[in-house]
Amino acid sequence: VQLMESGGDWVQPGETLTLSCLGSGFTFSSVDMNWVRQAPGTGLEWVAGSISDGRLTYRPNCADSVKGRFTNSRDSARNTLYLEMRQLRPSATAVYYCATDRLGTVRGQRTPVTVSS
Numbered sequence: 635v636q637l638m639e640s641g642g643d644w645v646q647p648g649e650t651l652t653l654s655c656l657g658s659g660f661t662f663s664s665v666d667m668n669w670v671r672q673a674p675g676t677g678l679e680w681v682a683g684s685i686s687d688g689r690l691t692y693r694p695n696c697a698d699s700v701k702g703r704f705t706n707s708r709d710s711a712r713n714t715l716y717l718e719m720r721q722l723r724p725s726a727t728a729v730y731y732c733a734t735d736r737l738g739t740v741r742g743q744r745t746p747v748t749v750s751s
Contacts, residue, residue, distance in 0.1 A: 635657075635659050635660050635734065635740055636657070636658045636659045636742075637655055637656070637657050637731075637732050637733070637734075637740075637741060637742030637743075638655065638656045638657075638658075638742055638743065639653060639654070639655045639730060639731060639732055639742045639743065639744060639745040640653070640654050640655075640656075640745055641653040641654050641745055642729075642730060642744075642745030642746045642747045643747065643748075644748040644749075644750065645722055645747075645748070645749055646749070646750070646751050647722060647723055647724060647749055647750075647751055648721055648722065649722055649749075650718065650719065650720045650721075650722070651718075651719050651722060651747060652716060652717065652718045652719070653669070653716065653717040653719070653730055653732075653745060653747075654714055654715070654716055655667070655669075655714065655715040655716075655717075655732030655742060656712075656713060656714050657713045657714070657715065657732070658713060660734075662708075662710060662713040663686070663690055663710035663713075664686055664688055665686055665734055666683060666684065666685050666686050666734065666735070667683070667684045667686075667708060667715045667732060667733075667734065668680060668681075668682065668683040668684070668732065668733045668734070668735060668736050668738070669681040669682045669683070669706060669715070669717045669730060669731070669732055669733070670730075670731050670732075670733050670736070670737075670738040670741065671726075671728035671729065671730045671731070671747075672728055672729050672731075672744075673725075673727060673728040674727070674728075678731075678737070678738045679697070679728075680697060680736045680737075680738075681696065681697055681700060681704065681717070681730070682694065682695065682696040682697065682700065682704055682706035682717055683695050683696075683706065683736060684706055684707070684708050684715060690710060692707075692708060694706045694707060700719075700726075703719065703720045703721045703722075704717060704718065704719050704720070705717070705718040705720075706718075715732050717730070719747075722747075722749045723749060724749045724750060725749075726747060726749050727747060727748050727749050727750065728746075728747060729744040729745065729746050729747070730744060730745050730746075730747055731743075731744045731745075
């Protein structure tokens with residue numbers, strides 16, 4: 635399993651940023667995929683998930699703290715998972731991982747997001 639995140643950047647509060655995760659080495663279209671993050675000095679926090687029904691249909695969901703501002707989607711033809719983050723707040727500053735489970739047990743190399751003015 636290989637997961638490669640990209641798209642992290644430094645942005646100002648209120649701006650939008652979209653993260654991507656390219657998966658390889660497994661059947662991307664058939665597994666649940668998740669975004670988790672780790673803010674400085676804290677543990678891993680589940681952010682969003684894309685739940686597979688095994689038939690190319692996915693149910694996205696997000697943590698309450700980001701619901702309405704973050705949108706999680708995937709393009710199985712490109713083996714890519716996305717996280718669009720709108721109305722970013724300083725509290726979103728963290729390194730972001732895509733992962734095959736909500737705990738982040740199998741995750742990629744991370745991409746950093748900094749939200750600051």
